[in-house]
Amino acid sequence: MPDRGTSDQGTSDRGTSDRRGPRDEIRRGPSHRRREISDHVLARGSVSASDLAERFGVSVMTIYRDIDELEREGVLRKFRGGVTARPSGVFESNVAYRKTSMRREKAAIAAEAVALIEPGMSVMIDDSTTALEVARLLPGIEPLTVVTNFLEALNLLADERGLHLMALGGDYDPLHDSFLGVPCVEAVEALRVDLCFVSVSSVSGDFAFHQEQRIVAVKRAMLKAADRSVLLIDHSKLDRTALHRLTPLSAFDLILIDDRVPPDTLRSLDESGVPYRLAPT
Structure with a gap:
């Protein structure tokens, strides 16, 4: 019989990996996911929507809703196919x-x-x-x-x-x-x-x-x-x-x-x- 403690620990390790499954995201909720999306994009400068969808285990449509909200808050900006934290000639980047x-x-x-x-x-x-x-x-x-x-x-x-x-x-x-x-x-x-x-x-x-x-x-x-x-x-x-x-x-x-x-x-x-x-x- 498998050891439950070992199994639970393995689940926890997978939950903190770079790729999270849909159940993890449902449990965490959209607000938590948006904070992590923001941190991820701020660290990398620009990320595609498809990469974010894969990383967080949700649909591209869900990612675009998250991006819309983060843009409304002034945290990030959309571009064709993704999101960026970098400045442009019209927008300054977030202070973070x-x-x-x-x-x-x-x-x-x-x-x-x-x-x-x-x-x-x-x-x-x-x-x-x-x-x-x-x-x-x-x-x-x-x-x-x-x-x-x-x-x-x-x-x-x-x-x-x-x-x-x-x-x-x-x-x-x-x-x-x-x-x-x-x-x-x-x-x-x-x-x-x-x-x-x-x-x-x-x-x-x-x-x-x-x-x-x-x-x-x-x-x-x-x-x-x-x-x-x-x-x-x-x-x-x-x-x-x-x-x-x-x-x-x-x-x-x-x-x-x-x-x-x-x-x-x-x-x-x-x-x-x-x-x-x-x-x-």
């Missing part, structure tokens, strides 16, 4: 995906950025994941006033006694984990800071671009509120397109970029006359 992208480059840029900060300054950071890396390095630079609309940065710095933390309110946007809209813009306009760090989705020619108008409005207000502004960009954002033109590169006092920039692009920056600094990775 952006945090996994170009991490080494962003950390190198942040290390260069904090060298510009001195105790006693007021510093504003936007809701970019590159600026989040700057936020991780702020404890220890005291005293310091930090202003941001990025909820994750606020939570990260909330317990740091040496920092005076100012939250920019507005309409909470779960896709970006930040506060946006007219209230946020008005809150920024009421301030004046020493230094502002922002990032963008793309740089093309002599301009910085972003996909979303509501993000553009907040970033423009931040740049106007600062005595000095610094653009933080990794090399993957160069020569890409995005829908909205944010500002000329000449609006920034300095551009910080990782050292994996192609030589042709560096020549373009030299010709623009915009000061830049390469962050060694």
Whole structure:
């Protein structure tokens, strides 16, 4: 007679494998499946609907219903035959995906950025994941006033006694984990800071671009509120397109970029006359 304990353990092992059967998915329910679909796509960037159907042991029609709901929530985006977490010229990617992208480059840029900060300054950071890396390095630079609309940065710095933390309110946007809209813009306009760090989705020619108008409005207000502004960009954002033109590169006092920039692009920056600094990775 087979040992029940061994049989149950084998069932458990199969339940945690890469392929789950239909009974597993029925028991787990659609909400749990959608969370796992989201995690899977965020880890891989893009996945086909047929691959998801096979992985989760459900029909392609069910997967498309899941994808529709995840797109409605702003977590993922559909494309023909599948779903993606990657950005496009019109949509920015989810903050969870952006945090996994170009991490080494962003950390190198942040290390260069904090060298510009001195105790006693007021510093504003936007809701970019590159600026989040700057936020991780702020404890220890005291005293310091930090202003941001990025909820994750606020939570990260909330317990740091040496920092005076100012939250920019507005309409909470779960896709970006930040506060946006007219209230946020008005809150920024009421301030004046020493230094502002922002990032963008793309740089093309002599301009910085972003996909979303509501993000553009907040970033423009931040740049106007600062005595000095610094653009933080990794090399993957160069020569890409995005829908909205944010500002000329000449609006920034300095551009910080990782050292994996192609030589042709560096020549373009030299010709623009915009000061830049390469962050060694």
